[in-house]
Structure formats: C-alpha cells, structure tokens
Amino acid sequence: xxxxxxxxxxxxxxxxxxxxxxxxxxxxxxxxxxxxxxxxxxxxxxxxxxxxxxxxxxxxxxxxxxxxxxxxxxxxxxxxxxxxxxxxxxxxxxxxxxxxxxxxxxxxxxxxxxxxxxxxxxxxxxxxxxxxxxxxxxxxxxxxxxxxxxxxxxxxxxxxxxxxxxxxxxxxxxxxxxxxxxxxxxxxxxxxxxxxxxxxxxxxxxxxxxxxxxxxxxxxxxxxxxxxxxxxxxxxxxxxxxxxxxxxxxxxxxxxxxxxxxxxxxxxxxxxxxxxxxxxxxxxxxxxxxxxxxxxxxxxxxxxxxxxxxxxxxxxxxxxxxxxxxxxxxxxxxxxxxxxxxxxxxxxxxxxxxxxxxxxxxxxxxxxxxxxxxxxxxxxxxxxxxxxxxxxxxxxxxxxxxxxxxxxxxxxxxxxxxxxxxxxxxxxxxxxxxxxxxxxxxxxxxxxxxxxxxxxxxxxxxxxxxxxxxxxxxxxxxxxxxxxxxxxxxxxxxxxxxxxxxxxxxxxxxxxxxxxxxxxxxxxxxxxxxxxxxxxxxxxxxxxxxx
Amino acid sequence: xxxxxxxxxxxxxxxxxxxxxxxxxxxxxxxxxxxxxxxxxxxxxxxxxxxxxxxxxxxxxxxxxxxxxxxxxxxxxxxxxxxxxxxxxxxxxxxxxxxxxxx
Numbered sequence: 001x002x003x004x005x006x007x008x009x010x011x012x013x014x015x016x017x018x019x020x021x022x023x024x025x026x027x028x029x030x031x032x033x034x035x036x037x038x039x040x041x042x043x044x045x046x047x048x049x050x051x052x053x054x055x056x057x058x059x060x061x062x063x064x065x066x067x068x069x070x071x072x073x074x075x076x077x078x079x080x081x082x083x084x085x086x087x088x089x090x091x092x093x094x095x096x097x098x099x100x101x102x103x104x105x106x107x108x109x110x111x112x113x114x115x116x117x118x119x120x121x122x123x124x125x126x127x128x129x130x131x132x133x134x135x136x137x138x139x140x141x142x143x144x145x146x147x148x149x150x151x152x153x154x155x156x157x158x159x160x161x162x163x164x165x166x167x168x169x170x171x172x173x174x175x176x177x178x179x180x181x182x183x184x185x186x187x188x189x190x191x192x193x194x195x196x197x198x199x200x201x202x203x204x205x206x207x208x209x210x211x212x213x214x215x216x217x218x219x220x221x222x223x224x225x226x227x228x229x230x231x232x233x234x235x236x237x238x239x240x241x242x243x244x245x246x247x248x249x250x251x252x253x254x255x256x257x258x259x260x261x262x263x264x265x266x267x268x269x270x271x272x273x274x275x276x277x278x279x280x281x282x283x284x285x286x287x288x289x290x291x292x293x294x295x296x297x298x299x300x301x302x303x304x305x306x307x308x309x310x311x312x313x314x315x316x317x318x319x320x321x322x323x324x325x326x327x328x329x330x331x332x333x334x335x336x337x338x339x340x341x342x343x344x345x346x347x348x349x350x351x352x353x354x355x356x357x358x359x360x361x362x363x364x365x366x367x368x369x370x371x372x373x374x375x376x377x378x379x380x381x382x383x384x385x386x387x388x389x390x391x392x393x394x395x396x397x398x399x400x401x402x403x404x405x406x407x408x409x410x411x412x413x414x415x416x417x418x419x420x421x422x423x424x425x426x427x428x429x430x431x432x433x434x435x436x437x438x439x440x441x442x443x444x445x446x447x448x449x450x451x452x453x454x455x456x457x458x459x460x461x462x463x464x465x466x467x468x469x470x471x472x473x474x475x476x477x478x479x480x481x482x483x484x485x486x487x488x489x490x491x492x493x494x495x496x497x498x499x500x501x502x503x504x505x506x507x508x509x510x511x512x513x514x515x516x517x518x519x520x521x522x523x524x525x526x527x528x529x530x531x532x533x534x535x536x537x538x539x540x541x542x543x544x545x546x547x
Numbered sequence: 548x549x550x551x552x553x554x555x556x557x558x559x560x561x562x563x564x565x566x567x568x569x570x571x572x573x574x575x576x577x578x579x580x581x582x583x584x585x586x587x588x589x590x591x592x593x594x595x596x597x598x599x600x601x602x603x604x605x606x607x608x609x610x611x612x613x614x615x616x617x618x619x620x621x622x623x624x625x626x627x628x629x630x631x632x633x634x635x636x637x638x639x640x641x642x643x644x645x646x647x648x649x650x
Contacts, residue, residue: 189632226597226631229567257632263596304596306629308650408572429599429633436570436602458611458618465574465604520641521603527640 001119002027004046006037006063007081008055012104016050016081023112034058041067046076047122048115051098053082053089064097073132075125077118081106146176149204153177157214159184162383163192169373170350172321172366179206180319180369181250183214185221188425190257190384193221193230196269196373197250197292198319209242223419224428227254228302231265231292235300238293249291251317259311259379265304267291270320270335277312279346281339313377316342321370322353328362350374389423389488389547396484402475405443411435414484424486424493427547430528431493437521438497438541439480444468446501446539447478491547492530496540503538549573552580556590564594569634571604581612587621593647596629606641613646626650 003025007013013030020028029044031037033055041049049067053060064078080093080101093101099118102111163184171182179202184194195217199206216237220230230252238248249268255261266272268291274282289301309315318338326332341356342348350372357370396417400410415432419425444450448471454460483496525532529543550573551564563580565573581591593609609627616623626648630638638649 191632224599226567226599228597263629306596429601429631429637432600433602433637436600440571440602440604455607458614461607461611462574462578465571468571520606524603524637524640528637 001025001048001122002029002044002046003115004029004031004037004041004044004049006031006034006049006055006060007052008033009052012052012081019108019111020115023115025115034060034063037063038066038070041070047126048118049076049078051078051080053080053084053093061092061096064093068097074129075122077122079111079114079118081111146204150176153207153210156211157181157183160186162186163194166192166378166380166383167194167373167375168350170354170371172354172370173202174321174366174369175203177202177204177207178210178369179203180321180371181210181213182371182373183217185218186383187221187254187256188224188428190426191255191259191261191380192383193217193227193252193254194373194375195250195252196317196319196371197248198269198321198369198371199248200246202369206246209238209246209248212237212241213248222425224425227252227263227265227304231267231289231304232297232300232302235292235295236297239296242293247291247293249287249320251285253315253317253375255375255377255380257380257384259377260308262307262309262315263304264307265289265302270318270323270338273316273339273342274307274309275314275316275343275346276310277346279343281343282309282313283307309377311377311379315375315377317373318353319369319371321366321368322357322372324368325357325361325366325370326364327360328364333357333360384426389491390421390486391488392421393488394421394484394486397482399479399481401479402447402477405447405475405478405480406472410482411439414482418484418493421486424547427493427545431545434525434528434543434545435495437525438495438543439482441521441541442480442497442499442501443472445504446499447475447480448472449501486547493545493547495543495545497542498536498540501539503536506534506538550576550580554588558586559588560590560592561588562592562594564596565598567597568600569595569598569605569608570600570602574604574608577608578611581615587616587619588623590624590626592626592628594628595631595634598634599631601634601637603641606638606643609643609647624648 003020005013005016005028007016017028017030029040029046031040034057051060051063060080067076067078078098080098081104082089082093082101083104085103090101100114102114163186167184169182171178171180173180179199181195181197184192186192197213199209213234216234217230220233251264251266251269251272254263264272264285266285266287267289268287272285274285276282285305288303323333323335323338341353353372354370396414398410398414404410414435415428418431419428448468450464450467450471454464478500481498485494525543528545530546532541532543534541549566553562554560555562613625625646627638628650630649635649638644643649
C-alpha cells in the first residue's frame with residue numbers, strides 16, 4: 001500500500017508520515033506541491049493520496065481531477081486534508097473528485113480509520129482490474145482461436161459448385177459456428193447425393209463434428225456408396241467420436257442421373273415434404289430412424305425409402321431450428337406451421353421461408369441454427385460432364401499365381417486402385433462386370449477346366465460353383481496375368497487377361513448361344529466394352545472400355 | 548449375412564435385399580434364401596438399392612430362382628426394385644426386363 005502525501009508545509013507532511021508509519025503504512029512518498037504530486041503519482045503509482053487543498057501553484061482542487069484521470073478505470077482514493085471547514089469547500093472536495101475529507105488539525109484515529117476503509121476499496125478495485133485484464137486476454141485468445149477455426153471450417157466444408165447449383169438453400173447459424181450442416185456431392189453414377197443434418201445444440205461444440213462428417217460424406221460420395229451404407233458408416237464413426245449426450249440428426253438423399261429417383265434415409269429429422277409443380281403435397285418422408293451416433297452397429301437400421309418423382313417436383317428439408325421458432329405470444333411454429341408456409345404457393349423459396357421466420361420471431365433472435373434445403377427435380381446429365389478425368393496415364397500389371405488366386409482379393413484390389421483415380425470411378429460398375437467376366441472365364445475354364453454346360457439346370461448351377469471352390473483350393477500350378485492400361489488422351493481403358501490354361505475355340509465364342517449361362521457373360525461384355533478380342537488360342541482376352 | 552430376407556404383406560411377399568456385390572460369391576447364400584421356405588411366396592422382390600456390382604452369375608441366380616418355383620408349379624410374381632442406373636443397364640442388356648418387373 002503506497003501512499004502519496006501532498007502538502008506544502010513540511011511539518012504537516014512529517015506529522016502525516018509519522019502517523020502512517022505508526023499504522024503500519026511504511027511505503028509513503030511526499031510531494032510539496034501540486035506539480036510534484038502529479039509527477040510522483042505518474043512515476044510511483046500510489047494506492048492512496050492525502051491531498052492538501054491550499055498550496056502554492058496548482059491547488060488540491062485542480063490536482064484531484066487530473067489524478068483521477070490518470071488512473072482511468074481503477075479506483076484511486078483521494079482524501080483531502082484541509083484547513084477549510086465551510087460547507088461549500090467541503091462539498092467541493094467531493095465534487096472535484098475527492099473521495100473523502102478530514103479537517104485540520106486532523107484526528108489521528110479518524111484519519112487512520114478512513115485510510116483503512118479506502119484501502120479496502122482500492123484493493124477490491126485492483127483485484128477487479130486484474131480480473132478484467134485476464135478476461136480481456138482470454139477474450140483475445142478465444143477470438144484468435146475462433147478465427148483459426150472459422151478459417152478451417154470455411155475451407156473444409158465446401159460444396160462442389162457444379163452440384164450446389166441444383167439446390168435452393170438457406171443456412172442460418174444462431175452463433176458463429178453452425179451445428180447444422182448442408183452437404184452435396186456428385187455421385188459417380190451421374191446423379192448426386194445430399195445431406196441435411198443437425199448436431200445436438202449449437203455453437204462451436206456442436207459444429208466440430210461437421211468436419212469428420214463432411215470429409216467422410218465426400219469420400220463416400222466419390223466411391224458411390226449407397227445411402228444405406230453412408231448412414232451406417234456415419235453412424236459408426238459418430239458413435240465412436242461423439243460424447244454420449246450428443247448426436248447428429250440427418251437426412252441423406254441420393255438422386256439418380258434422371259433426377260427422378262429419390263432414395264432417402266431420414267434419422268431424427270423433421271419430415272421432408274415432396275411438392276408437385278402445381279404446389280400440391282405428393283408425399284411426406286418421416287423420420288424412420290434414430291439420429292446418427294446413438295445406436296450400435298447391430299441395432300442400426302439402414303433401410304431407405306425409394307420414390308420416383310417427376311421433373312419439376314420439389315423436395316423440401318429443414319432442421320428443427322425452423323419449426324421451433326416462437327412468436328411474441330410464445331406460440332411455436334411447429335411442423336404444421338412450416339407445412340402451411342411451404343404449401344402457400346407452388347414456388348416458395350428458402351430465402352422467402354427464412355424471411356418469414358424472421359418476421360415470425362419479431363424482435364427475438366433464433367435460439368437454434370436454421371437450415372432449409374429444396375431440391376427441384378431436373379435431369380442431372382450435365383453433372384457428369386463437369387467431372388474431371390485423371391490426366392495421368394498408367395499401367396497396372398498383376399501376375400496372379402495359384403496361391404494369389406485362392407484368396408480372391410485380386411479383383412477387389414484392382415477395383416480400389418481404379419476407383420481412386422478421378423473420373424475413372426464413373427465406370428466402376430461396368431468395369432467390375434467386365435473384369436469379373438474376363439477373370440472368371442480365365443479361372444473357371446482356363447485354369448480349373450470347368451464345363452459351363454453343367455450350369456444349365458438349377459442343381460447343376462450349384463454343383464458348378466461347388467466344383468469351382470473345390471478345384472480352386474486344390475490348384476497348384478498356373479497363373480493369370482492381368483494388365484490394365486489407361487490412356488487419358490484416348491479416354492480409354494484397356495484390359496488384358498492372359499492365362500496359363502489350354503485356351504478354347506475362339507470361333508465358338510464369336511457365335512455364342514445366348515440361352516446358356518455362359519453366353520450371357522459374352523453378350524454383357526460386348527455391350528459394355530468398345531471392343532473385345534480373343535487371341536493366342538483363347539488364352540488371352542483384350543477388352544477396351546470408354547471412360 | 549450379406550443378404551437380408553424379410554416378409555411383407557402378411558407373409559405374402561418375400562423381399563430379398565442384396566448388398567454391394569451381387570456376384571458369384573453369393574451363389575450358395577442366395578439359393579438358401581428361397582429353398583428353405585415352408586410356403587412359397589406370392590411375390591418375390593429383389594431389392595438392389597445397395598448393389599453396385601453385378602456379374603453374369605447373378606443373372607444365372609435370378610433365373611434359377613424362377614426355375615425353382617416354376618418346377619414346383621407355383622406362380623410367383625417377380626420384381627427387381629430400387630436398382631441403380633448402372634445395374635439396371637446390365638439387367639436391360641440381358642433382356643431381364645422381359646422376365647422381371649424392374650424398377
């Protein structure tokens with residue numbers, strides 16, 4: 001506790017200092033006039049000032065307001081020690097910024113008591129000051145961290161522009177960070193996927209889950225997974241990631257290339273509404289599942305609804321933030337309210353609904369994030385053309401020995417390699433069929449000497465595959481050599497399959513009997529490939545596919 | 548189990564749901580679903596919502612299923628539902644739309 005004594009008479013200063021020392025205040029500084037007082041105050045930052053009023057130069061009445069200004073926010077007690085005792089002067093002491101006064105000659109006990117009282121307030125003020133500084137520092141740190149996180153979010157959660165244009169949507173977070181999520185991505189099949197979801201709560205804590213969901217949604221979309229598998233995978237991931245009281249309600253939708261086939265999984269979200277061009281309700285898609293991140297894998301139900309709609313029909317989805325807004329009378333909008341708004345006319349935009357929601361809220365701010373997404377059914381053929389095809393040519397060559405053929409992983413590995421190439425996964429379904437046909441042809445006939453004629457009866461069909469299994473596990477010699485060559489210039493994938501078998505009569509294959517099981521495979525390959533050729537006595541097949 | 552079978556419409560319709568791959572590796576399992584039935588269904592629906600990959604043995608399996616009930620003189624209505632465009636194309640190339648109601 002540092003005390004500044006300001007008095008032009010040295011005797012007074014001496015008396016005051018003595019008294020203060022007796023009271024235990026050892027840290028005292030003295031100033032003989034106003035000017036010195038200001039200088040010392042700035043330099044030594046006293047905690048309390050005992051101030052004389054009448055001094056040569058600047059008077060105590062002038063010094064007090066300057067001192068107070070010097071200390072800005074925090075409390076500096078100033079006690080006037082004055083010979084004046086008229087009411088006006090005493091009132092002025094307090095008006096110019098003084099906190100108390102003592103008349104000269106001063107009463108030691110009263111002055112000491114007053115100093116103690118003001119010291120307490122000063123201490124309190126210092127403490128508050130310190131806390132304010134800490135809070136300010138903390139605030140700055142949080143702000144900085146939020147800026148970083150915002151940056152990450154805005155870079156990580158980005159929807160594909162060529163896909164996003166098919167949607168009319170509005171995303172409105174209640175706080176800086178959004179616990180709602182709207183994602184869309186093209187499907188390798190030519191259609192698109194989208195997801196509208198809502199994490200429990202709002203703000204940063206609920207937004208954090210959006211990152212892994214976005215990443216895995218995008219990865220799964222590129223692979224062309226089904227909606228059921230997407231829901232299952234997201235559920236397993238969130239179950240492991242989220243605390244038990246947190247989960248993610250979501251609708252996941254796949255639209256096929258025609259724009260008409262809707263496949264929908266709704267877990268814990270408000271009903272989706274399908275509206276005709278004329279503005280009539282076609283169908284509601286209610287939540288049939290629990291939200292993601294709750295159920296164990298064994299309990300999880302990935303069942304979807306599939307619906308064929310017409311071009312121009314609109315599928316509406318929103319998060320519960322919209323339903324749960326309340327007006328000034330405390331009435332909640334509810335599912336019925338949203339439905340009424342949406343079916344007010346054939347064309348109700350997301351922005352219009354949002355403005356309507358703001359008007360409904362009146363002065364109040366929404367308590368939760370709000371998201372509205374409307375998909376209007378349109379053919380999606382353009383989407384495919386926007387996807388870049390990998391410009392890197394490559395050649396993959398695998399020579400599978402009898403041991404490698406037994407574990408039957410080869411085709412899966414090839415599919416994974418091809419799927420990882422941008423644009424090539426578009427043809428993955430066709431490629432799988434072609435590759436499997438060629439591979440099985442080499443394996444079953446070339447290496448295992450199986451006879452397709454066995455397959456003609458249902459029992460024979462089973463026998464055939466039982467024999468396949470038996471002979472494969474007994475296989476000791478032989479190989480199948482698979483080569484895939486991708487040419488970005490020609491947009492062509494060439495598949496060469498060479499086996500160590502005895503081959504077959506090429507003529508026969510060129511005129512297949514389409515009623516037999518084996519003939520179907522040949523027909524399929526002809527349709528799916530640009531060209532297909534057999535050579536080297538039937539031990540080598542070369543197919544080309546357009547990418 | 549990679550194949551899920553469920554009954555609908557008071558045990559009149561059997562729904563067989565395939566997973567990602569409908570190929571030769573499913574031969575035994577697929578046959579098992581319909582050969583073990585005590586009562587033949589009025590309708591069988593093959594749900595291909597999850598199926599991305601198919602080969603010609605899948606076509607054989609479907610035909611064998613028809614043959615199985617045909618040999619027993621049972622009239623069963625066959626449907627293939629929820630097929631994805633690429634899979635639907637394979638079924639169409641193979642003229643399966645003549646024998647199955649494909650959607």
